[in-house]
Amino acid sequence: MHVLVIGAAGMVGRKLVEKIAAEEGVLGSAIDHLWLVDMVTPSVPPALEGVATAAAMDLSAPESAAKLAALRPDLIFHLAAIVSGEAEADFDKGYLVNLDGTRALFEAIRLEGQKEPYCPRVVFASSVAVFGAPFPDKIGDEFFTTPLTSYGTQKAISELLLSDYSRRGFLDGIGIRLPTICIRPGTPNKAASGFFSNILREPLAGQEAVLPVDEDVRHWFASPRSAVGFFVHAARLDLSQVGPRRNLTMPGLSALVGEEIEALRRVAGEKAVRLIRREHDPVIAGIVAGWPTNFDAKRAAALGFTAETSFDDIIRIHIDDELGGKV
Amino acid sequence: MHVLVIGAAGMVGRKLVEKIAAEEGVLGSAIDHLWLVDMVTPSVPPALEGVATAAAMDLSAPESAAKLAALRPDLIFHLAAIVSGEAEADFDKGYLVNLDGTRALFEAIRLEGQKEPYCPRVVFASSVAVFGAPFPDKIGDEFFTTPLTSYGTQKAISELLLSDYSRRGFLDGIGIRLPTICIRPGTPNKAASGFFSNILREPLAGQEAVLPVDEDVRHWFASPRSAVGFFVHAARLDLSQVGPRRNLTMPGLSALVGEEIEALRRVAGEKAVRLIRREHDPVIAGIVAGWPTNFDAKRAAALGFTAETSFDDIIRIHIDDELGGKV
Numbered sequence: 001m002h003v004l005v006i007g008a009a010g011m012v013g014r015k016l017v018e019k020i021a022a023e024e025g026v027l028g029s030a031i032d033h034l035w036l037v038d039m040v041t042p043s044v045p046p047a048l049e050g051v052a053t054a055a056a057m058d059l060s061a062p063e064s065a066a067k068l069a070a071l072r073p074d075l076i077f078h079l080a081a082i083v084s085g086e087a088e089a090d091f092d093k094g095y096l097v098n099l100d101g102t103r104a105l106f107e108a109i110r111l112e113g114q115k116e117p118y119c120p121r122v123v124f125a126s127s128v129a130v131f132g133a134p135f136p137d138k139i140g141d142e143f144f145t146t147p148l149t150s151y152g153t154q155k156a157i158s159e160l161l162l163s164d165y166s167r168r169g170f171l172d173g174i175g176i177r178l179p180t181i182c183i184r185p186g187t188p189n190k191a192a193s194g195f196f197s198n199i200l201r202e203p204l205a206g207q208e209a210v211l212p213v214d215e216d217v218r219h220w221f222a223s224p225r226s227a228v229g230f231f232v233h234a235a236r237l238d239l240s241q242v243g244p245r246r247n248l249t250m251p252g253l254s255a256l257v258g259e260e261i262e263a264l265r266r267v268a269g270e271k272a273v274r275l276i277r278r279e280h281d282p283v284i285a286g287i288v289a290g291w292p293t294n295f296d297a298k299r300a301a302a303l304g305f306t307a308e309t310s311f312d313d314i315i316r317i318h319i320d321d322e323l324g325g326k327v
Numbered sequence: 328m329h330v331l332v333i334g335a336a337g338m339v340g341r342k343l344v345e346k347i348a349a350e351e352g353v354l355g356s357a358i359d360h361l362w363l364v365d366m367v368t369p370s371v372p373p374a375l376e377g378v379a380t381a382a383a384m385d386l387s388a389p390e391s392a393a394k395l396a397a398l399r400p401d402l403i404f405h406l407a408a409i410v411s412g413e414a415e416a417d418f419d420k421g422y423l424v425n426l427d428g429t430r431a432l433f434e435a436i437r438l439e440g441q442k443e444p445y446c447p448r449v450v451f452a453s454s455v456a457v458f459g460a461p462f463p464d465k466i467g468d469e470f471f472t473t474p475l476t477s478y479g480t481q482k483a484i485s486e487l488l489l490s491d492y493s494r495r496g497f498l499d500g501i502g503i504r505l506p507t508i509c510i511r512p513g514t515p516n517k518a519a520s521g522f523f524s525n526i527l528r529e530p531l532a533g534q535e536a537v538l539p540v541d542e543d544v545r546h547w548f549a550s551p552r553s554a555v556g557f558f559v560h561a562a563r564l565d566l567s568q569v570g571p572r573r574n575l576t577m578p579g580l581s582a583l584v585g586e587e588i589e590a591l592r593r594v595a596g597e598k599a600v601r602l603i604r605r606e607h608d609p610v611i612a613g614i615v616a617g618w619p620t621n622f623d624a625k626r627a628a629a630l631g632f633t634a635e636t637s638f639d640d641i642i643r644i645h646i647d648d649e650l651g652g653k654v
Contacts, residue, residue, distance in 0.1 A: 091495065132571065144471045146490065146572045153491040157484045163473065164480040168418065244459065245473045 001029040004068060006059060006105070007079030009038035011184060012125070012227045016077060017052075019228050021045035027075065028236040035071060038080065060101035069108035072118055075235055078105060079125040085191055087151035098154035106161055110170040122162065122173040123234045126247060128220060130156040130177065131292050138296040141249060148290055159247040166239075166246050174234045174242065179222040179252035179307070183318040192287040196221070199257070200264055200315060203275035204327055212281035215258035218293035222252045222307040223317045233305055241303060251307040253314065254294035263311035267319070268327050328356040331395060333386060333432070334406030336365035338511060339452070342555045343404065344379075348372035354402065355563040362398060365407065387428035392435035399445055402562055405432060406452040412518055414478035425481035433488055437497040449489065449500040450561045453574060455547060457483040457504065458619050465623040468576060475617055486574040493566075493573050501561045502574035506549040506634070510645040519614040523548070526584070527591055527642055530602035531654055539608035542585035545620040549579045549634040550644045557632055564630060572626075578634040580641065581621035590638035594646070595654050 003020070007013045017036060020026060022045075034052040036042040041056045057064050059080050068076075080101065081087075087094025102124070112118050129152035130145040145156040162173040184197040188209070195212055196219060202209035222230075230250050242248075265273045297305075308314050319327060330347070334340045344363060347353060349372075361379040363369040368383045384391050386407055395403075407428065408414075414421025429451070439445050456479035457472040472483040489500040511524040515536070522539055523546060529536035549557075557577050569575075592600045624632075635641050646654060 142471050144469050145487075147487070148494065148571060150491055150495070153487050157487050160472075160474070160480050160483050160487075164477055167475065168477070244475060 001027065001031055001075060002033050002035075002071065002073040003027065003031055003075045003077075004035045004037070004071060004073035005042075005077045005079070006037050006068070007077075007081065007125070008036035008042035008054070009040050010079055011186070012178075012181065012224065012231070013038065013042065013077075013079045015224050015228045016079070016231055017042065017048070018045055019232060021047040026232055035068075035073065037068070059105060060097045065101070065104035065108035066111070068105065069112040072112065073120055075121045075123070076105075076109075077123045077125075077231055077235070078102065079231075081125065082151070083191065084129060084149055084151040087154065088149055091150060094150050094154060098151065099157055102154075102158040103161055106165045106171060110165065113170055119169060119172055121235060121239075122171045123231055124158065124162050124173060124175045125231075126155045126159055126175040126177045127152065128177050128179060128249065128292050128295070130159065133290045133292075135292050138294045139249070139292055140296050141299045163244060163246045167244050172239055173246050174237065174239060175247035176230050176234055177247065177249045178227055178230070179220045179250060181224055181227050182221045182314060183223070183322075185224070185318070185322045192284050195284070196257070196260070199276050200260060201318065203264060203272040204268055204315070204318065204323065206275070208275045208277055210279045211257065211276050212279060212284040213257060213288055214280075214285070215256060215261065217257045217285075217288055218254060219257075219288070220252045220254055220292055220295060221311075221314060222250065223314050225317050225321060226250075226252075226307040230305055237303060248300045248303070248305070249295050249297045250300050251297045251305055252295065253308050253311065255311055260311050263315055267312060267315045272327075328354065328358055328402060329360050329362075329398065329400045330354065330358055330402045330404075331362045331364070331398065331400035332369075332404045332406070333364050333395070334404075334408065334452070335363035335369035335381070336367050337406055338513070339505075339508065339551065339554045339558070340365065340369065340404075340406045342551050343406070343558055344369065344375070345372055346555050346559060348374040353559055362395075362400065364395070386432060387423045392428075392431035393438070395432065396435035396439040399439065400447055402448045402450070403432075403436075404450045404452075404558055404562070405429065406558075408452065408482075409478070410518065411456060411476055411478040414481065415476055418477060421477050421481060425478065426484055429481075429485040430488055433492045433498060437492065440497055446496060446499055448562060448566075449498045450558055451485065451489050451500060451502045452558075453482045453486055453502045453504045454479065455504050455506060455576065455619050455622070457486065460617045460619075462619050465621045466576070466619055467623050468626045490571060490573045494571050499566055500573050501564065501566060501569065503557050503561055504574065504576045505554055505557070506547045506577060506579035508551055508554050509548045509641055510550070510649075512551070512645070512649045519611050522611070523584070523587070526603050527587060528645065530591060530599040531595055531642070531645065531650065533602070535602050535604055537606045538584065538603050539606060539611040540584060540615055541607075541612070542583060542588065544584045544612075544615055545581060546584075546615070547579045547581055547619055547622060548638075548641060549577065550641045552644050552648060553577075553634040560632055568630060575627045575630070575632070576622050576624045578624045578628050578632055579622065580635050580638065582638055587638050590642055594639060594642045599654075
């Protein structure tokens with residue numbers, strides 16, 4: 001099997017590649033070749049040397065998509081995107097990368113299929129940002145997509161293209177709407193959602209973190225390990241079960257910030273909790289108030305997608321995967 | 328006020344222009360100039376001579392959108408589209424006109440606004456084709472858009488762009504999801520939905536018509552007069568009431584084919600009904616089975632949009648507007 005990962009240098013992309021390196025056959029078949037592309041050259045895990053090729057490539061540049069489709073991978077993970085904040089700040093860049101880049105990829109696959117039959121599995125990273133407030137208490141699988149950001153708009157449009165290209169038989173697509181990934185490894189960033197991870201990751205490492213919202217803020221989470229699990233499961237899934245509605249809200253954990261903190265106390269003690277400094281930020285609180293808080297992701301669950309059911313699990317996964325198993 | 332109608336030679340476009348010609352001030356302000364464009368040069372009603380300019384223009388051709396935006400109309404009706412059947416048969420053409428043409432228009436408006444502040448009202452003709460089966464008994468305003476045609480996909484994507492461009496303040500858009508328009512004037516055409524009109528229009532004119540489906544087929548209708556009413560109302564509406572969810576399912580009449588026929592009997596007698604020839608067409612029956620049958624269009628109704636509540640009314644409107652008031 002020939003596999004392409006677009007966005008392989010991003011956080012989830014890297015972890016997906018590590019998973020492929022660590023578990024032979026995790027994608028269902030032996031891998032003949034793996035192409036890894038991103039704006040910067042992705043790193044190749046030692047276990048994949050000789051099997052993987054890494055390259056820097058801008059998907060939105062002319063010819064990029066055609067070059068990738070000409071490789072005729074059997075399976076394509078498309079995880080490349082300009083993040084929400086940047087897509088809001090730079091209207092042109094967000095549409096160029098998140099919409100035009102994605103459409104160029106789908107078009108290149110269609111045109112490649114006109115030369116010789118070709119219909120790869122395409123696993124597309126979407127987001128719950130396709131939804132916009134106001135919401136019901138639990139957002140069901142049939143709730144409409146009325147995004148309140150350009151990023152969410154670009155993801156919702158890409159979802160529609162993915163479904164139409166799949167329906168027409170040009171590709172075999174599945175869209176994965178990711179929850180907020182928590183605990184994000186690395187250092188605190190300025191994304192409005194960063195604090196959900198910061199208030200756990202930093203105290204676990206003995207560092208202070210700022211909580212800019214109240215403890216009764218509710219949000220929708222899954223671990224990086226679950227995110228990788230979604231993509232791997234989507235790659236292997238029998239899509240005849242899915243039908244024409246190709247975009248799925250992934251399962252996740254709906255939890256309060258206060259529940260995050262309680263879990264931190266149970267796993268790492270009061271000392272860790274004391275490292276959280278409350279510093280209310282009305283701008284961040286306002287942004288977060290427009291985000292979805294809970295879903296009833298029935299379809300994805302029925303198709304075998306799974307995520308964590310407690311913040312204790314989310315914290316333990318971080319400790320296992322990022323901190324060598326101990327705080 | 329400067330007004331632009333794109334798609335002014337189409338059935339609804341022509342009737343909209345006739346309405347503007349017949350009722351001074353119908354759009355809320357006096358019209359200083361009216362531009363009418365379409366693939367073929369639209370006709371100008373005598374009452375609008377000196378006020379209206381008509382031109383043939385392909386919105387998807389380079390520079391077309393920029394030329395239109397440079398006119399800086401205060402109000403733009405965008406009704407131009409490749410119809411459903413053609414967009415399905417010609418994938419490239421459908422995306423070029425229905426998606427790229429619409430996006431080019433919105434982009435040209437945004438870029439025009441970068442030269443000097445500009446934020447026109449844009450009334451966009453969408454369609455219930457944004458929905459795809461299976462459906463609940465009544466489709467609510469928050470039901471998701473999972474189109475089963477490329478046409479529906481292109482309309483759903485255009486809706487998302489309309490909302491995002493409105494949210495960012497580049498234009499002041501409202502999307503009007505039209506029911507199936509009935510009774511369409513003219514001659515029978517090969518559109519799968521044509522028979523809904525044919526079985527009334529042809530017998531009213533003493534001609535035979537073919538009914539290819541069963542009488543218990545349910546569908547969602549509004550008259551051409553209502554369609555014009557939607558666009559006129561949308562042009563004048565205070566959109567601060569609408570908020571960021573800019574696309575509205577219009578009110579309509581949910582009725583059975585059998586109810587169409589009963590209304591024809593009441594209005595035009597048994598002789599007219601006898602002109603309907605039953606000739607089952609499994610292909611058309613199959614296509615129609617995937618179409619929505621009923622909506623609960625609460626939001627549009629609350630905003631003052633109205634449509635017919637009986638097929639008797641729909642038939643009488645046809646007799647008044649197309650047959651000089653008599654059968």
